[in-house]
Amino acid sequence: MTKKLIIAVVVIWALVIAGGVGLGVVLLTRGDSGTDASPSDTAKQPTSPKGPDGRTLDDFYDQKLAWTKCGSDDCAKLEVPIDYQKPGEGSIELALERASATGKRIGSLVINPGGPGAPGTSTVRDANLYFGSELRAAYDIVGFDPRGTGHSAPVDCLSDSELDAYIAADPDPDTPQEVQESKDNSEEFWQGCKARSGTLGGHVSTVEAARDMDVLRAALGEKKLDYFGFSYGTRLGATYAELYPQNTGRLVLDGAVDPALSSRDGALSQAKGFETALRSYVGNCVSAGNCFLGSSVDAGVTTIKDLLEKIDQQPLATGDPEGRKLTVGLAFYGLIVPLYSKDNWPYLDDGLRKGLKGDGSTLLMLSDFYGSRENGTYTDNSLEAISVINCLDDPWSITADQVPSQYPDFEKASPTFGKVFAWGLTACNGDPFRSTDEPDLKIDGAGAAPIVVLGTTRDPATPYEEAVAMAKELESGVLVSRDGDGHTAYNKGNSCIDDAVNAYLIDGIVPKDGLRC
Incomplete structure (x- = not known):
């Protein structure tokens, strides 16, 4: 499988799990293109004092891009302030491609x-x-x-081996040992972010x-x-x-x-969305006849839930050369990834068919795709950046002890995934960073x-x-x-x-x- 085959799933939004039209006739007039591209007078600009290096915000706006060939495209670097409130006190470069x-x-x-x-x-x-x-x-x-992402001063929180353990953990811890593991994983993640990313970690907000x-x-x-x-x-x-x-x-x-x-309402919305998508997937299987999951949507969803519970008790063999098994955490990500595009439902068919027979190889492959893991390493920092950015935008969270009180609302929104998303509300616990640039912006x-x-x-x-x-x-x-x-x-x-x-x-x-x- 290549990323091109399931390209739609790269546009994943805000899935943070703890521990682990007839046309109208309105015409817009395009302004003539030109080089007068300074900030608008009415834009909400931060102040622009000179910093220790003597630069102001205008100096960043006045820069010229130096494009060079990179394959069939052109690439360049854009220099921007680390902190727009203090534009003369350090900068980073953003990777561009055209x-x-x-x-x-x-x-x-x-x-x-x-x-x-x-x-x-x-x-x-x-x-x-x-x-x-x-x-x-x-x-x-x-x-x-x-x-904070890709090749633009990426934030870093965990080593590859630590990230393997983080994503493999149970996203719905249901024993005291698993709850403690979830707390430890969160603490290790945020301590790692602070140690590895430093000041930058507080300046990657939306x-x-x-x-x-x-x-x-x-x-x-x-x-x-x-x-x-x-x-x-x-x-x-x-x-x-x-x-x-x-x-x-x-x-x-x-x-x-x-x-x-809010973070909570957004999590409820997404939980409901994935439940709807799962039931649509199962419904398509049932309507085609002889569905391997069951004779009805409810029966098919139950089959999937039972499989996840079995994997929680006993991870599946995968044939992975590194000896990795399919844990329930990895199975969860492997399950949701194909739901991003109907074209990818055959991958989920294959993953579930094999999973029901004790083979977790396809679901592991799908989970690795979600995490950008290839050939034993992670090709980008998306699993780390998503948490840092989301928690800068909204640091609200609850403690592990408060999670069970959220179950009724979340299981109503999603009987299959509700508890997972409820645990996601703890994702920002221990976050050492706070946004200093319009943290309460209303849009x-x-x-x-x-x-x-x-x-x-x-x-x-x-x-x-x-x-x-x-x-x-x-x-x-x-x-x-x-x-x-x-x-x-x-x-x-x-x-x-x-x-x-x-x-x-x-x-x-x-x-x-x-x-x-």
Whole structure:
């Protein structure tokens, strides 16, 4: 299996487990491209005092990018302040990659694949898989590894062997020993983050990443930022629109998250989303006839739950050359990964069929894909960055002793996964970092150009209701809905969605609000 075969799952949003449209006729006028790309006077800029090195924020905005060839694309580095409140007191470099427009170029389209923690440069290398030919022809696709991720000063918390143990742990500890293991894992994780990441760990928030995007806009020579964000990338895009409404161009936010949700309510929403996706998957199996999971949806879901309980008691052999077995933690991730795209359901069929026969090899392979683990090592730091970024954005958490009181609400939302997501509420316990840049930012994007928000009705990771909410909360939000399974809507074979997105990004034609595809 390659990442290209199940590429949709890289846009995973905020899955943190403890321990382990008919087109409208509105036309937007594009400003002439030029080099006058300084910060907007009305943007919410931080103060810009000189630091010890004499630099101000303007110095970062004035930088020129030095693009060099990297394979078929171009690569560069963008320098940004570690702390925007103190721009002269240290900087980091962000990795950039650009796939040039294949036709008549109209500008740069900055993209983010989600996470938080997923590197955007790798998405550019797969631009032909993510973006339709019309967009590829019209735009330079520009990806960046957000601060703290990929090759952009990545945060670090655990060694590879420690990360193996972390993700393999039971995400729903149900014995005193497992509860203690969960507490120990969390303590080890955050102590490791502090020791290995230092000051940077407190400066990888979504607000700061959005500020980086405005510096990137200026360095690209664009007066307005045109942007396509998937999953968590929708939160990043909405944050940009809040901070820099006058610099906001054509934004498409696909697989939207509700930025107004609390951590707890967001976890409940996602738990419900994965339950819906699982039942849709089982329902598809049952409707095809002779379903190996059972004769009804309820029976099939019970079969899966029973399998997880058996794995919890006795991990499965996998044939892994390192001798790893499929623990219940690894089985959980292996189960949810294929739910991100209906095209990947055959992988889940294979994983469950083998699992029921005592073979955990396919589910282990899927879990490794989730964690970006290849050939015995981790190819990026997404498993670490997701927790650091999420907990900077919202450090709220509960203690292990408080988790059982959450069970009723979470099991109502998801009888299969509810307890796992309830334990996820402890994820920020012990976090030593706190955001110092707009930690309580409220998002409505007042003053921004129309923002197209895409939602899929049976999206597991960012449930449809969150897209509805985001579109309402954004003053210029325009909701476009896809009736279907899987995570995100664009380039999934729905021509109605693709036509609406292309018409907006390329021609400035705003979709009709409420368009259903």
